[in-house]
Amino acid sequence: MSRELKFFQAVNEATDQSMARDKAVYTMGLGVPDPKGIFGTTLGLQDKYGSDRVMDMPASENGMTGVVIGSALVGMRPIMTHQRIDFALLSIEQIVNQAAKWHYMFGGKRSVPLVIRMLIGRGWGQGPQHSQSLQAWFAHVPGLKVVMPVTPYDAKGLLISSIEDNNPVIFIEHRWLYNITGPVPEKFYRVPLGKAKVVRKGTDLTIVATSYMVLEAFRAAEILAGSGIHAEIIDIRTLKPLDDSLILDSVRKTGRLIVADTGWKSFGVGAEIIARVAEEALADLKSPPVRVALPDCPTPTSPELSRYYYPRAINIVAVVRQMLGMPKKKIVSGIKDISLDIPGDWFKGPF
Amino acid sequence: MSRELKFFQAVNEATDQSMARDKAVYTMGLGVPDPKGIFGTTLGLQDKYGSDRVMDMPASENGMTGVVIGSALVGMRPIMTHQRIDFALLSIEQIVNQAAKWHYMFGGKRSVPLVIRMLIGRGWGQGPQHSQSLQAWFAHVPGLKVVMPVTPYDAKGLLISSIEDNNPVIFIEHRWLYNITGPVPEKFYRVPLGKAKVVRKGTDLTIVATSYMVLEAFRAAEILAGSGIHAEIIDIRTLKPLDDSLILDSVRKTGRLIVADTGWKSFGVGAEIIARVAEEALADLKSPPVRVALPDCPTPTSPELSRYYYPRAINIVAVVRQMLGMPKKKIVSGIKDISLDIPGDWFKGPF
Amino acid sequence: MTPKLLKELFYRMLRIRMIEEKIADLYPEQEMRCPVHLCIGQEAVAVGVCANLSRADYVFSGHRSHGHYLAKGGDFKAMLAELYGKKTGCSEGKGGSMHLVDLSAGFLGATPVVGSTIPIAVGAALGTMLRGERRVTAVFFGEAAVEEGVFHESINFAVLKKLPVIFICENNFFSVYSPLSVRQPERREIFKLARGYGAPGFQADGNDLFEVCGLAESAVRRAQQGGGPTFLEFKTYRWREHCGPNYDNDLGYRTEAEFQSWKKRCPVEKLKKHLVKEGIFNIRDTEGMSEKIQKEIEEAIAFARKSPFPEKSLLMENIYA
Amino acid sequence: MTPKLLKELFYRMLRIRMIEEKIADLYPEQEMRCPVHLCIGQEAVAVGVCANLSRADYVFSGHRSHGHYLAKGGDFKAMLAELYGKKTGCSEGKGGSMHLVDLSAGFLGATPVVGSTIPIAVGAALGTMLRGERRVTAVFFGEAAVEEGVFHESINFAVLKKLPVIFICENNFFSVYSPLSVRQPERREIFKLARGYGAPGFQADGNDLFEVCGLAESAVRRAQQGGGPTFLEFKTYRWREHCGPNYDNDLGYRTEAEFQSWKKRCPVEKLKKHLVKEGIFNIRDTEGMSEKIQKEIEEAIAFARKSPFPEKSLLMENIYA
Numbered sequence A, B: 001m002s003r004e005l006k007f008f009q010a011v012n013e014a015t016d017q018s019m020a021r022d023k024a025v026y027t028m029g030l031g032v033p034d035p036k037g038i039f040g041t042t043l044g045l046q047d048k049y050g051s052d053r054v055m056d057m058p059a060s061e062n063g064m065t066g067v068v069i070g071s072a073l074v075g076m077r078p079i080m081t082h083q084r085i086d087f088a089l090l091s092i093e094q095i096v097n098q099a100a101k102w103h104y105m106f107g108g109k110r111s112v113p114l115v116i117r118m119l120i121g122r123g124w125g126q127g128p129q130h131s132q133s134l135q136a137w138f139a140h141v142p143g144l145k146v147v148m149p150v151t152p153y154d155a156k157g158l159l160i161s162s163i164e165d166n167n168p169v170i171f172i173e174h175r176w177l178y179n180i181t182g183p184v185p186e187k188f189y190r191v192p193l194g195k196a197k198v199v200r201k202g203t204d205l206t207i208v209a210t211s212y213m214v215l216e217a218f219r220a221a222e223i224l225a226g227s228g229i230h231a232e233i234i235d236i237r238t239l240k241p242l243d244d245s246l247i248l249d250s251v252r253k254t255g256r257l258i259v260a261d262t263g264w265k266s267f268g269v270g271a272e273i274i275a276r277v278a279e280e281a282l283a284d285l286k287s288p289p290v291r292v293a294l295p296d297c298p299t300p301t302s303p304e305l306s307r308y309y310y311p312r313a314i315n316i317v318a319v320v321r322q323m324l325g326m327p328k329k330k331i332v333s334g335i336k337d338i339s340l341d342i343p344g345d346w347f348k349g350p351f
Numbered sequence C, D: 001m002t003p004k005l006l007k008e009l010f011y012r013m014l015r016i017r018m019i020e021e022k023i024a025d026l027y028p029e030q031e032m033r034c035p036v037h038l039c040i041g042q043e044a045v046a047v048g049v050c051a052n053l054s055r056a057d058y059v060f061s062g063h064r065s066h067g068h069y070l071a072k073g074g075d076f077k078a079m080l081a082e083l084y085g086k087k088t089g090c091s092e093g094k095g096g097s098m099h100l101v102d103l104s105a106g107f108l109g110a111t112p113v114v115g116s117t118i119p120i121a122v123g124a125a126l127g128t129m130l131r132g133e134r135r136v137t138a139v140f141f142g143e144a145a146v147e148e149g150v151f152h153e154s155i156n157f158a159v160l161k162k163l164p165v166i167f168i169c170e171n172n173f174f175s176v177y178s179p180l181s182v183r184q185p186e187r188r189e190i191f192k193l194a195r196g197y198g199a200p201g202f203q204a205d206g207n208d209l210f211e212v213c214g215l216a217e218s219a220v221r222r223a224q225q226g227g228g229p230t231f232l233e234f235k236t237y238r239w240r241e242h243c244g245p246n247y248d249n250d251l252g253y254r255t256e257a258e259f260q261s262w263k264k265r266c267p268v269e270k271l272k273k274h275l276v277k278e279g280i281f282n283i284r285d286t287e288g289m290s291e292k293i294q295k296e297i298e299e300a301i302a303f304a305r306k307s308p309f310p311e312k313s314l315l316m317e318n319i320y321a
C-alpha cells in the first residue's frame, strides 16, 4: 500500500530530491532555514545541503528576486520562497520586466530557470495584506508559468517539474492545503506542467476549480450527488499554459460551467476560462456560466466577515441548483462552522 | 464654434484647472517640471504653481508612491505621473497593499485621494520594457479605479473627475493618443467615472474597445460600412468600476461581441467583458464573442515584428467578416504602413 | 523631567506591559482570531518617543504596533475590540491587530508589510509641510525594515526635502527567527547607514527610558525647527515569540541565556527601581497603578466581548470613499 | 601600463566614440527605429573598467550600454544590426539598443529599467561563487540608479556575502533633464553611501582613463581575492541629448558653458594628448586608427542594412525556453 504524506511534506520532499539530484538547485527565502521552515516545507534542508544552498535572506524581496534571476543566468536553478503573495508584490518589477522577458528580449540567448513559491494566506484574521490570491496577474504575463497544486501527489510532481523547467515558474501554494494527506510515492517523479485533470467524473455540469477551491468543489459535488446531480470537477493545476482543451471537452459534454477560484471575481481566473469556453464552445452551453470567487473587496480580518467573504461548498451547491432550475433550499455543508476562518481543528493560529 | 485641443493639452488643462481650484492638488513625477513636461502634459505648471506643487522626484517609484499616499492621508490630493506603466511596476506593493486597501482596512477612517497617471508606450522600438498595457491588473484589485480616456474631451473631463475622486485612480494614457485633436471646452467640467459610452451607433455587432483601440475600431467600422455592415462601438472609458449595463444593452441588440483591447489577450480585459456578457446575456449571442488583443508574448522591438504584434483595423475587419460568415478578402486600411510602428508622421522617435 | 511626568511615563509603560500580558493570557481562548505581535520588553521606546510628541503630531507603525498605538494615546477599548474582530474596533474589525488606527490620537495607521509605512510617514510629513502645519511625524519599524529598499528611498527623500519626520528603528536583533548575521553585514551599525544620507543618526539603549527620551526630544526639536529628519536606533529585545502569546526560546534560534540577560534589563523594572531610588514614588504607588490599570483592562475586555460583530452588510462597505 | 596597452585602450575609446557618432549621423534616416542613449563623452569609464576584466568576467548594464558592450568585446556588427531591428542583431531584433547581449564576450545583458540590472549582476556574482568559478561581475549604472531602493538591497547583500561584484556608477549629474539637486541631498557624496554599507567606495574623474584604470584594477583584485564588492563613482558628462542623436543644451536644463567646459575635458582628446606628449604615438598613428575604425563601421553598416528583418514566425518564438 502506498505511502501517505501531507502536502507540506510533499513540497519538502520535492525540494529535497531535486537538490540531491542537481547541485545547481538551491533555495532562498525569508525564514527558509529557520526552526519553522516555511510551515515545514523547508525543514531539515539546511542540515542536509548547507547554508550555501539553503539560504535565509534580508527582507529585500525585490533585490533578492533580481539576485536569484542573476544566479539563474549563470547556471543555477533557484527556488525562492515568499510566505505570502502579498510580500512578493515588492518584486513584481523583477518578475515581470526581467525574469518573464529575459529569454525573449535577448532572442533566446539565455533563460531564467527559476521557481518562485508563493503562499496564499487564509483565515485566522490574515486580513487585507496577508491573504491575496493573485494568480490571474501572473497568468496574464507572457513568459511566466503559473502552477497551483492541490493534492500532495501533485505538489511533489509539479514542483519537481517546475524546478526542472527552464522558465520562471510561479508556484502558488494555499495555506489550507498544507495539512491535507494523500498518497505520495517515495520515488522522484514528475507531473507535467500545462495539464489539467478531471478529478471527479460527472455528466450534469463542469466545475473548473483552482487550488483550495477544488476541495470545496468536491464537498459540493458530494452534496449534489445526494440530489442525483453529477458534477464533473476539473483541477486546473497549471494556469499558464492553460489546458483549455480538457475544459472544452468537459463543457461540450455537460453543457454547464462553473468556475471556482480562490481569487477575486472581476478580471480573475474565472473570466478567462468563461471567455475561452464562450469563444470555442458557445453552442454547447445550456445555461450561462457562473463564477464562484471572492467578492470584489479587500480581505476583512474579522472571522465574522470572512464567513461571508470566502465562498464554500454550500455556495457552489446553491449556484448549481439555481443553474438547474431547482427550488432554493437550506444547504448544510456538514463541515463545522469553525472551518470558516480555519481549515480544521489542527489550525490554531496565529499564522 | 468650439475650441480644439490635442489630447496632451487636454490633460495639461485638466491638471492646471484642478490645481487652480484646489490648493490641495499637487503633482509629482520623474521629469514633471522638465523642459519636455511629460510629452507636454505638465508643461508650464511649475512656473504657475511653484516647485512645491509641481515636483520632480528621485528615481524611487516605490518610495515616492508611499510618499504621495501619506500626503493624501493628511489632506493633499496628489497626481503622480509615470512615463511608462513598466516603471510603475516598482510601486505595485504601495498601490495594491496600501493605497487600494487603506479606506477599507481601517474601517473607512481615511481614504487615499490619489491619481496615478501611467503611460502606455508604443512604437519606435519601445520594446519589452517600455510598452506594457496592464490595465487588467489594476482592474482586478478592489479599491482601485481604472480610467482609460480616448478623446481630448474625455481626457480632460475624466482627469478632473479622477482628481476630485476620493480614491486611488489609475489613469492610463496611451502615447498614440497624445496628438489627436478634438473639441475641448475651456470651462472646468467633469466626465463621470464608471460610465462607458456608445461612440458609434450600429446594429450588426458590438465592438467594445479600450483606449487607442477605439480608434482602430472606428477605422474598422468605416471599412465595414463600405460593405454595409454597421458596427456599434463602445468606448469603455472606465474599466473599474465597469459599466457593463451599457455593454449588455448593446450586445442584446446586436447579438455579436468583439472586444478590442490594448493589452495581452489571456487573462486580460477581453476575458472579463466576454465573461460578463456570457453570464448575463448568453441567449442573446448569435455567434461566439472574439477578443482582438495582443498575442501572449513580450513586445518585440523590431518594427517588422511589431507589425504582427499590434492588431489594427484590418484585423478587426477580418474578425467581423468571419463572424458574419463573409468570404475572406484582402482588406486595405487606407492608413500608410508607417503607422505600424508610429502613430503618424508627427512621431519621429526616439520616444 | 518632573517627578509628575516620570510617574506618568512609568504608568504608561506599566500599562502597555499589563495590557500585552493580558492579551497573551487571553489569546489561547481563541477569541482574538488574528495574528498578534506583542511588544513586551520594548515598552520604553514607544513611551519615550511618544512622550515627546503632542497629540497633533502623527505616528505610523508596522506589525508590532500595540505599544506605539497606546503610547500615542490610542483608544484601548477600540484596540481590544479590534483584536476581537468586533464592529466597535478601531477599524470596525476589518483590520485586526496588524491594522490599528486612531485619528483623534494622531495614530494614522499601522500596516504589517515590513517597511511599507515608512514612505507613507514621510509623505505625511511632506503633506503637513505643504499645508503649512507644524506637526512632526514619527514612524516606528524594526531593524529588518532597513533591509527594504523603500527605507532608503524614503530617507533619501526626507533628507532632500528636510522633512519633519523621525525614523525610529527598534533593533531587537531578529526578524522572526532570523538573526542579523544572515541579513546585514557584520559590524555595520544601522544608525550609520542613515548618516550616509546626511541624516543625523543616533543609537541608544532602547530599554532605558531616559536615553530614549533624550534622543527623541532633540529629534523632535530638530524637526520642529526645520532641521529635517533624524534616524534613531534603539537596541531592545522582544520577550515573547515573534507572533503569538508564548515564549519560543526553546526553538533554539536564540539562547535562553540571552533572553534572561535581557529580561534582567527589563525597561519597566529599570525605571521603577530608579524612581523608587530617587524617592519619586514607593512600591505602594505602583500597586495603586496596577489596580487602576487592571480595572481599565477588565472594562475593555468586557466591552470587547459584549460588542457585536460587524454585520454582513459591512463586507461590501467602505471599499470606496 | 605598457605603451602597447595604452595604444590599445586609446583605440577602444576612439572606436566607441566614432561608432556612437556614426549612429548619431545615421539616426535621422529613421532606419534605426528604437530609442538610443549615446555615451559620447563617457568612453573612458567603459574602457578603463573593462580593460581590467577578462573575457570570462561578466558585465551588466542599463539603457546607456553601447560603450560597455563594445568595451567588453561585444560584437559590433550584431549590435548595429540590433539597432536596425534585424534578425542578425545580438537579440534577433527583439531587444534593440536598450537590450544588448553578447554571451561570448561575457556581456550578459543590458536592460533599461533604471537600477534593475544591479541585483541581477549581484546574483550572477553569487552564482559564480556558488559554482566555484573565479569570475568577477561588474555592473554599470547612472547616478539615478542609486535612488532606486533595489540598489541598496543589492549592495547590502553583496557586502553580506562578500560577493565578487563591482558597482560602477557613472555620475553625469543628470537623470534625463533632472539635475541631482531635485533628486539627492546636497553635498551627499554618492560613494560615501556605499561606505555606509561597509563596502569600499571611491570616487574619481571618469574622463581620465588612468584614474578609472587605477580604481578598477584594485576593485577587481579585491573581488578576486575574496575581499567582496567595491563601489566606484566616476564623474563624467553626457554630451548629446539624453535619448537620441542631437545636442539639447538649448533646452535650458543645463548651460552651454557647462557643456563646453566638459567638452574641453574630452576623455579621448585628453588621453591622446598624453600619449603624444609621452611619445607613445604621433598623430599619424591616430589617423591610421581612424581609417581602420571607419572601415569597420562601413562594413557593419552594410551588414546591418542588408540583413533580413526577423520573419513573422519569430514573433511567437523564444517566449519559453
Ligand SMILES: Cc1ncc(C[n+]2csc(CCOP(=O)(O)OP(=O)(O)O)c2C)c(N)n1
Pocket: A030, A059, A061, A083, A087, A090, C063, C064, C112, C113, C114, C141, C142, C143, C144, C145, C172, C174, C175, C176, C238, C242
Ligand atoms: C515585505 C514583508 N516581508 C516579510 C514579511 C513577514 N514578516 C512579518 S514581521 C517580520 C519580521 C520583521 O522584523 P523586524 O522588522 O525586525 O520587526 P520585529 O518583528 O523584530 O519587531 C517579517 C519578515 C512581511 N510582513 N512583509
Ligand SMILES: Cc1ncc(C[n+]2csc(CCOP(=O)(O)OP(=O)(O)O)c2C)c(N)n1
Pocket: B030, B059, B061, B083, B087, B090, D063, D064, D112, D113, D114, D141, D142, D143, D144, D145, D172, D174, D175, D176, D238, D242
Ligand atoms: C525605473 C525607471 N524609471 C524611470 C525610467 C526612465 N528613464 C530612462 S533613463 C533615465 C535616466 C537615468 O539617469 P541615470 O541613471 O543617471 O543614467 P544616465 O541617463 O544619466 O546615463 C530615466 C529616469 C526608467 N527607464 N526606469
Ligand SMILES: [Mg+2]
Pocket: C142, C143, C144, C170, C171, C172, C173, C174, C175, C176
Ligand atoms: Mg527585529
Ligand SMILES: [Mg+2]
Pocket: D142, D143, D144, D170, D171, D172, D173, D174, D175, D176
Ligand atoms: Mg545620469
